[in-house]
Amino acid sequence: MSARAVTDATFETEVINNQKTVLVDFWAEWCGPCRAVSPILDQIASENADKIDIVKLNVDDFPALAAKYQITSIPAMKVFQKGEVVKTVIGAKPKVALVADLAAYLA
Amino acid sequence: MRQIIIIGSGPAGFTAAIYAARANLKPLLIASSVEAGGELMNTTEVENFPGFPDGIQGPELMTKMQEQAERFGTEVVYDDVTALELTGATKTVTLGSGETHEALAVIFATGSAYRKLGLPDEERLSGRGVSWCATCDGFFFKEKTIAVIGGGDSAMEEATFLTRFASKVYVVHRKDTLRASKIMQERAFANPKIEFIWNSAVVGITGAEAVDGLRLRNTVTAEETSLPLGGVFVAIGNDPRTHLVHDQLDLTAEGTIAVAGRSSKTSQTGVFAAGDVIDPTYRQAVTAAASGTVAALDAEHYLASLPADLLADAGETELVTVNN
Numbered sequence: 360m361s362a363r364a365v366t367d368a369t370f371e372t373e374v375i376n377n378q379k380t381v382l383v384d385f386w387a388e389w390c391g392p393c394r395a396v397s398p399i400l401d402q403i404a405s406e407n408a409d410k411i412d413i414v415k416l417n418v419d420d421f422p423a424l425a426a427k428y429q430i431t432s433i434p435a436m437k438v439f440q441k442g443e444v445v446k447t448v449i450g451a452k453p454k455v456a457l458v459a460d461l462a463a464y465l466a
Numbered sequence: 467m468r469q470i471i472i473i474g475s476g477p478a479g480f481t482a483a484i485y486a487a488r489a490n491l492k493p494l495l496i497a498s499s500v501e502a503g504g505e506l507m508n509t510t511e512v513e514n515f516p517g518f519p520d521g522i523q524g525p526e527l528m529t530k531m532q533e534q535a536e537r538f539g540t541e542v543v544y545d546d547v548t549a550l551e552l553t554g555a556t557k558t559v560t561l562g563s564g565e566t567h568e569a570l571a572v573i574f575a576t577g578s579a580y581r582k583l584g585l586p587d588e589e590r591l592s593g594r595g596v597s598w599c600a601t602c603d604g605f606f607f608k609e610k611t612i613a614v615i616g617g618g619d620s621a622m623e624e625a626t627f628l629t630r631f632a633s634k635v636y637v638v639h640r641k642d643t644l645r646a647s648k649i650m651q652e653r654a655f656a657n658p659k660i661e662f663i664w665n666s667a668v669v670g671i672t673g674a675e676a677v678d679g680l681r682l683r684n685t686v687t688a689e690e691t692s693l694p695l696g697g698v699f700v701a702i703g704n705d706p707r708t709h710l711v712h713d714q715l716d717l718t719a720e721g722t723i724a725v726a727g728r729s730s731k732t733s734q735t736g737v738f739a740a741g742d743v744i745d746p747t748y749r750q751a752v753t754a755a756a757s758g759t760v761a762a763l764d765a766e767h768y769l770a771s772l773p774a775d776l777l778a779d780a781g782e783t784e785l786v787t788v789n790n
């Protein structure tokens with residue numbers, strides 16, 4: 360299962376108004392580390408489907424949202440709860456390290 | 467048990483794998499979970515790797531090396547080595563997943579990691595305007611004034627690349643001459659968006675939520691100044707990645723893994739090292755590749771010298787234990 364893409368049009372419903380915890384993976388085609396971390400996020404998503412939604416936002420296609428969330432380095436993974444960013448993880452990391460960073464939202 | 471395990475998937479690791487696989491040693495290569503392909507995955511054009519007269523993109527070169535290694539039977543695992551046991555005839559390699567693999571020989575080719583400035587606010591502002599990778603993050607600095615710190619080839623390359631996005635790129639260097647090669651220097655000097663700030667050491671990175679500037683100290687006059695900026699790229703060099711082995715293998719004064727003469731032999735029998743992790747001087751893709759060749763040939767020679775019964779055990783390649 361691969362993470363759903365969100366857009367300018369769907370960000371509000373899928374992220375901001377989502378009742379569940381949502382992780383947004385800010386990524387781009389040209390970003391090698393983004394490609395490396397993407398299957399790891401897919402694994403975390405399917406192992407924790409009841410606790411967290413994981414979606415992807417392409418920063419090339421939606422620069423306004425990237426700017427709004429002050430992205431200056433990707434992959435940038437932002438956890439949203441009730442529309443607010445509660446946690447930011449920057450850079451590709453091994454699964455164990457990512458799971459540890461996100462532990463509070465996967466429990 | 468395996469005959470050989472190769473740790474690292476840069477030019478050194480994949481070249482060692484090409485040789486080991488062609489020698490029918492059925493190598494297992496541990497590539498890392500998120501950094502497979504090594505340093506060249508974070509660069510654009512590689513112009514000095516022989517055989518590519520028009521240059522080749524770093525990631526494409528690494529994909530080709532991997533394909534060549536796999537064509538001859540290298541098995542690649544995308545995971546990180548978390549522990550190693552290198553003493554004794556059988557070497558044990560533990561991965562992030564908890565899996566353990568055994569082999570008679572190990573080639574250690576883990577490359578190097580970006581050096582940090584070691585300033586208090588560096589960690590806090592990393593990903594908030596402090597970056598180590600121009601090709602990864604340059605895109606976010608469109609029309610900004612930024613600085614590259616460093617004076618070597620990678621600093622020149624990053625600065626030149628970043629002028630595609632930034633309106634102005636300062637190169638901050640602690641001396642008044644560059645270590646970079648002539649061609650890279652000339653390219654940077656000729657670029658109207660690049661300005662050099664010489665004899666300046668970075669003593670602070672400032673900014674509350676995101677980087678807003680640097681504090682510089684002139685290395686000659688000791689005068690301190692502020693430089694307002696929208697971003698900082700650090701390119702001050704690399705340190706060999708030896709943390710997994712520093713208590714099992716001898717290191718040199720430079721911090722690289724010590725090898726005997728022109729060989730790849732480390733202080734531990736059956737353990738060979740290759741690439742940037744043994745090289746304090748040259749650190750190029752082609753020298754790393756050459757060094758991978760040396761390691762594979764040394765390992766092949768070592769394995770051939772072992773008693774037949776040991777080698778018979780190493781014919782079987784299945785996993786030994788899980789989560790032990």
Ligand SMILES: Cc1cc2nc3c(=O)[nH]c(=O)nc-3n(C[C@H](O)[C@H](O)[C@H](O)COP(=O)(O)OP(=O)(O)OC[C@H]3O[C@@H](n4cnc5c(N)ncnc54)[C@H](O)[C@@H]3O)c2cc1C
Pocket residue numbers: 473474475476477478479496497498499501502503504505506508509511512513514515545546547548575576577578620623707710740741742743749750751752754
């Ligand atoms: C921006 C930039 C541009 C460059 N441009 C050029 C150029 O144009 N030409 C040139 O010749 N050279 C260039 N270089 C230098 C070149 O990239 C290196 O010299 C070369 O990659 C070294 O190869 P290596 O195999 O020793 O190490 P690396 O390429 O660093 O690979 C090391 C590998 O080991 C893996 N690893 C580390 N620890 C573990 C672990 N615990 N478990 C599993 N795997 C692990 C890493 O993930 C990586 O795959 C450039 C470097 C940079 C940073």
